[in-house]
Amino acid sequence: MGIKRRTPSVDLLMNEFHNSNGAISVIELVNRLQIQINKTTIYRVLDKLEDDGILHSFLDKNGSKCYAKCKHCSKDFNQDRHPHFQCIECGKMDCLNIDIHIPDIPNLKIITSQILLQGKCESCS
Secondary structure (H helix, E strand, O other), rough: OOOOOOOHHHHHHHHHOOOOOHHHHHHHHHHHHHOOOOOOHHHHHHHHHHHHOOEEEEOOOOOOOOEEOOOOOOOOOOOOOOOEEEOOOOOOOEOOOOOOOOOOOOOOOOOOOEEEEEEEOOOOO
């Protein structure tokens, strides 16, 4: 079930992504918005935005869920299957616009995959 109407909570969360060039961890979102929105609402809205193909998620190096804006997705078709990069110095996370080929594996149907590359970003190198 996705977003049925634009609420102040949806607008606050979407503004965080419009003002960000990279991915944002759910922990960071809770810290930034805890005065304006309760944690449960943040998680609920993020799930709905992901269901609608507006955001996609992946796990960072600590296993925390992170979200980034989708580029070419819809509710019925998720195209954001790409690797992500996390800087080991500053923690900045980015979607990488490169194609990674996941081979077919006999007797298995791959639904999703997550590839997290770690290193130092341009600022920390």
